[in-house]
Amino acid sequence: MTAPSRDRSAGGVTTIEPAVATAGTARLPGRSLLRVGPLSVQIRRRSVLVAAVLLVLLAVAGVLSLSLGTPYVAAGDVLRALSGAGTPYDLVVLDLRLPRVVLAAVAGAAFGVAGTLIQSVARNPLASPDVIGVTQGAGLAATVALTSGAAAVVVGPAALAGGLVAAALVLALGARHGLAAQRFVLAGVAVAFALKALTEIVMLTAEAIDGQRAQIWLIGTLAGKGWTEAAWIGATLLVLLPVLAWAGWALNSSALDDDTARGIGLRPVSRRIALAGTGVLVAAMVTAQVGAVDFVALVAPQVARRLVRAERPPLVCAALMGALLLVLADLAGRRLFAPTQLPAGVLTAAIGGPYLMYLLLRGRKRSS
């Protein structure tokens, strides 16, 4: 029975050969291929365009942020100071404002990356570090550190550890059925609520002045922060760069259901854990450095996705969008009610709230 069938199969295979041997013309729509030696990378042409535009906007926002304030520094002087020409404004531009702008850009990019990874795993545009407990874990740890009179240097590492522990808890709770999207989000929301309640208790029972410091930390601010924080976040992104390069590719198939993914030779569960773990790591690090800046991680990937018109958030564009958002939010926080400074987190929440409503209304329209 098997012998004749094998013959037939061999005959069938030979008929396919010529078709396979001919050079293919299939191009993935809207994508180009970047070849460097043995490397070949698919690139969405629209992503390149969007990234270029975002980079220009980011540069403009950066210069604007360096120039506005008291004293006002003309854009030309800002550029001259940046080029190292030596101007009377060097102190203001390079030492006072630049660290904060760079931190805003790096932290925003990190939020964008974290949001993209977490949303793709959760298959939910509403998922972000704020929703799945990482932020609250970091917040609780930071609050405890701030109200217990621990040294200031402890706050950052404590927040990092808190965020990671919370994320580990969420992953463990969500992992029972292969980290299915819904379960992951539900576990995150549950952990987030519990941690938030604990944070409030700690804050209310603390001295008023300590409570207020914790409150400001929780909202997230870039005031008084700079190179050190930016370096920590930047180093994290740099170390994770190979993982992120892989993630950019792996995200392509994150929208497939598990059976289909397994059918094409993927291991969807380990893939999700790797992607979510990377996202959580970045989110915990950036939250530990700048506090719980709300909504950047939520909004940046979705806006970038709509600009690129892709079926999932694009990693690089989401990072640039996050950077742009946070630089603008920090600038607005500094200047809008000057001399009163608003923490960047307040501004991003003010933008993020209406955006969420927009998403909800849009979703309802589509489903009806």
Added chain:
Amino acid sequence: MLSTRDLVAGYDERTVLDGLDLELPADAFTVIVGPNACGKSTLLRTLARLLVPRRGSVLLDGKAIQELPTREVARRLAVLPQSPLVPEGVTVADLVGRGRQPYQRWWRQWSEEDSSAVDHAMALADVAGLADRPVDTLSGGQRQRVWIAMTLAQDTEALLLDEPTTFLDLAHQVEVLDLLHRLRVERGRTVVAVLHDLNQAARYADHLVAMRSGAVVAAGPPREILTAELVREVFGLDCVVVPCPVTGAPLVVPALTSPTLADPAARSSAPTPAGTASGTDASSPTGSTGATPAGSENALAGSYPSEGH
């Protein structure tokens, strides 16, 4: 090429397959049929290593499929799950391109071979004209052909499909099954599908596997094994099996379950007031039609092999 040894599989506490030994012939169109919840989808999912067996193994050319790297399996065995999720906004060429995943790495994301395989798959499944369209804007039949194209792009010897015709109208069902038939006959692929429709199974299958309660009741060419007894045993339904007037394959017609089904007069009179309806029927100009109900009922009763079943 695919076989199972003492296969035990199921979900959570429920054991669906309990010690199944099955041999699927290479280069044949195998169709698995059976009543709802008989384990046919479980079998297909286990064969495609989407479900991990509790005991026993699935052998691909003699090697346990669970022990082979999943990427290697994906180059030899493609699977189309029952209702795959269409990623929002993904284009046809993009989705078909995902079928090349087992040949790609993040540092080698596209090759000439990928291009030609995608071209070839789209041409075979007749979706080349739709390449730039978003999949979620296509009709059910087109969408199913796109999914099949994705599995074809995997360039495998075997293709497993879980109810590929569900939710399609009859014309699209035939279209999809014809495509699978062509793959088998012209391309020498091994095709294994779970189907609901017995007559389509009989029409297209080289090898039919009839399952009930997680066990194989009969397996073989449909013309040899598909009988009224088998249908009764597997589905618990009395039926007549006659040769299909088009293909000659066995055609399963459910037995007369209610006498009124064979009596057009009785059925047409049902919605209207009884007396007037039958009166107009009798006095209708075509007298011969008035006589047919009784005649056809007799004819059906005559052809109905009631004695042996």
